[in-house]
Amino acid sequence: MDNAFDLNAVVVFVRIVESGSLSAAARSMKMPKTTVSKRLASLEESLGVALIARTTRKLSVTEAGRAYFAHCQESLRLLEQARAEVTAARSHPSGHLKITAPVDIAHTLLPRVIHAFVGRHPGVRVEVLVANRLVDLVGEGVDLAIRAGPMRDSGMVGRKLIELTANVYASHAYLRRCKAPLQPKDLSSVEFIGYGGANGPFHMVKGRSSVKVDVNPTLVVDDFETIKELVVLGTGAGWLPDFVAKTAGASIVPAVRGWRAKSVGQVHFLYAKQRHPSANVKAFIDVAMEVVPLFLKGELAMPGGDERNLG
Amino acid sequence: MDNAFDLNAVVVFVRIVESGSLSAAARSMKMPKTTVSKRLASLEESLGVALIARTTRKLSVTEAGRAYFAHCQESLRLLEQARAEVTAARSHPSGHLKITAPVDIAHTLLPRVIHAFVGRHPGVRVEVLVANRLVDLVGEGVDLAIRAGPMRDSGMVGRKLIELTANVYASHAYLRRCKAPLQPKDLSSVEFIGYGGANGPFHMVKGRSSVKVDVNPTLVVDDFETIKELVVLGTGAGWLPDFVAKTAGASIVPAVRGWRAKSVGQVHFLYAKQRHPSANVKAFIDVAMEVVPLFLKGELAMPGGDERNLG
């Protein structure tokens, strides 16, 4: 950085011309006169041109100085305007927001949140990237990710959205075919639809009670939404995250009344660890923290299918 | 100068975006990576906005960063262009040049110099301020003054143009009326036209000889050109600077053949003492140093009156 010339000196120069004197400029910028003097001198030095002819009392801007001043003033005005725009956008959400989420969440929680978000912040263009793979946030320019399970991305910070609660669900018709009411141990003998390969025994809780449940999956699917559809059709009982089951409305219910499956983790947000998080990100998280619990409690109106075009 | 934000950081930011990485930017600006990193961090701090999301390997410009970058890049381009224009104008004369000179010189030497100057540097607009008063150079935005006699302006530098030589001139007709050839002592008995109030005895020289001449002015005028006209008309003999007499062409000649008046000082330029004198000023002085001696030696063509409109 040997002889890169000091842009701040340009600011000083412009202020001098605007103020009409070094001292006035110094006052308006709240810096000592001597600094102003030296900055101007160094600018003239690095330009190799006299900008301001000065006696102790009078000032007059050189021909070169006048030309330079006109350009600089305009340029600095643009720069200041840019700064103002940015700091304005800092507080109130606007522009672009890119989100990624795994398919399960993208089909369930996410549409509700987005629906509320775009309603509240119409100026923001939202882009959603639905993928189960681990998206490289900074590499793909993603502002915010929603992930399930433990997070181990370095340089990122997380924030818990919800506890990942789940249960074994079944349709009313299916339950009528069984000898209700079922108990946890009965689940090992019903038609059970398992998830993916990582479907071992799980725990069910009721108050302080906790029992381990072994199941014999007659069917294994690696997609919760497909499982949900099967459960709705009465194919069998299936372990489902509550937020997935919820999208089926009242057509399916917990198979074992009064019990629920033990939580297996959290759903959380993940975004770049920065001193100054994006206003868009913060706003989106705020909306999500407000909307999702309502949705899970069933207090959220469930519109028909207008969010399907976002998937 | 508490929290005035660092414009140089903006330059660094722009270079980072252009280069695609902090390290690349550091290399291209020849400053250590650590400085680049800190500059960027401080810019984000003072803006209160994250501009660049960065992992150790990948970079991605924030929404806010993109908007800011576009404006800044344009603005800095303008600034750089301004700098280029100014430093270009440094070497080759252009723009505006304001000169002041006393009337005597403005009517004699100056037109010839200006004529040559505008012919050589057509891009420069020349403005001439003819006045015998002491013009405040910086106060009135004058780039260059021509003065006769000692200079005692502080903060200014001078450069000698010519030795202020003079002589006693008379017309051919007048000399015929006298009993030529005249000797220096004869001057006390001719009709002598004196200058202003400061017209005491003067010295005349011939080789190593020097004699003091006392005159009895029958007529005193405080304007050399008027004196010259009177001499041309044959009213008497008059002490005239050579450069004034020269404008009368061959119609007047030294009254005492072989002798001349002793020099009484210099004509010099006066301009602001600055590290970086204006290219215009330098060019003008160069032209003057070249043209004036030619004129005084009579080798310069004397056009009719086309320089009159410059007075």
Added chain:
DNA sequence: ATGCATTGTCCATGGGTGTGCACAGTGAAA
């Protein structure tokens, strides 16, 4: 997998720079 090169950041240190003071020069007021 495992080096290897490269990236961005943290940290102690020295050089550069902004600061306060003093001073010459100037204009307005008395």
Added chain:
DNA sequence: TTTCACTGTGCACACCCATGGACAATGCAT
């Protein structure tokens, strides 16, 4: 004239900041 307020600048010093080395993290090549 003399005084006075104020201008812009030279100078010595303290302090901040750029510096370079070290380090964790990461992608590429083998």
